[in-house]
Amino acid sequence: MASYLVTGGAGFIGSNLTKKLIQQGHDVCVVDDLSMGQITNLEKNNNTHLQFYEHSITDKQFMQNLLLKNKFDYIVLLAAVASVADSIARPYATHKVNQEANINILETIRKYQLPIKKLLFSSSAAVYGNLPELPKREDSRVEPMTPYAVDKYATERFVLNYGRLYNLPTVATRFFNVYGPNQNPRSPYSGVLSIISECFKNKQEFTLFGDGSQERDFIYVEDVVAALEILLHSKAQHEVYNVATGQTVTLLGVIRQMEKLIGCQLQITKKPAREGDIQRSQADITKLRRLGFTAQNDLATGLKKYLHFSQLIEQ
Secondary structure: OOEEEEEOOOOHHHHHHHHHHHHOOOEEEEEEOOOOOOHHHOOOOOHHHEEEEEOOOOOHHHHHHHHHHHOOOEEEEOOOOOOHHHHHHOHHHHHHHHHHHHHHHHHHHHHHOOOOOEEEEEEEHHHHOOOOOOOEOOOOOOOOOOHHHHHHHHHHHHHHHHHHHHOOOEEEEEEOEEEOOOOOOOOOOOOHHHHHHHHHHHOOOEEEEOOOOOEEOEEEHHHHHHHHHHHHHOOOOOOEEEEOOOOOEEHHHHHHHHHHHHOOOOOEEEEOOOOOOOOEOOEOOHHHHHOOOOOOOOHHHHHHHHHHHOOOOOO
16 A cells, blocks of 8 residues: 655545545545645544644645655645635735645655655646637646636646656646535635535525636546546656546536526526636546546536535435
8 A cells, every 4th residue: 555645635625535545545644724624524534544734835844854754655736725816815825835835845855855656736727717729738828817827837837847857757737627525615715516505505695706608617526536546646747637527518507407406596696707717618638538537427417416415415
């Protein structure tokens, strides 16, 4: 069995990955400051295989000591301030998490020649911006429009170039719109489907920014974890991979699907589109498919699983 470091492991994607790794018998060390993650996401795991530190990855000395002590086989960098709005309001504070802390981890590995098997960094589809070409391929032009997107793109490039320059096995992903269990609807950074689900549950109004025609490539978190496992354990390195389904739906379209499954109508309040929001997002996932990836959950299947987890529908 292998040892893993998962930064942001109490968060949405991180906790789902951690659960899967522990089920497989691996040892997982999670570092999370719980600013976005929730400790309850980890409490159902086998604690003999889980080591948890409530700590910020911006503490460079702490992270260096942890890496030197444990000499992890695999490192998954998921910790981030994943909010476009927050990055606009606090550009340098979010930069320290989204870029500087990750470069410190890379530099520690390089400086001390730590024998990792793979380091994976989670970038974002936000790097593509609002450029019109669709679907987005990994070699498409990028137009990061916010400090969040700039940091994601820059760190992605650092990760891949550290790999090439210093012979480190590194890889990066660009997540599109991930949804599923453990997404915190009360977080200001949360994905839109978790917020909508919470509005259904509490019979609250949902604030729709824009006219609802925004197109998104939604992918269920179970499929994201499968993609991460492929990228960690395949020969993929020094490249970035889109993680998505390749299919799109409008925001209003997904709301209508949820209404049909739940059997009630969502109360909607419309407001103008927000600065930095992207109108259309769709991935080309040819590169990931070449590694053997196929999403097992179409939107209808994923929504049913998620709404059942959220106790909004029966199985």
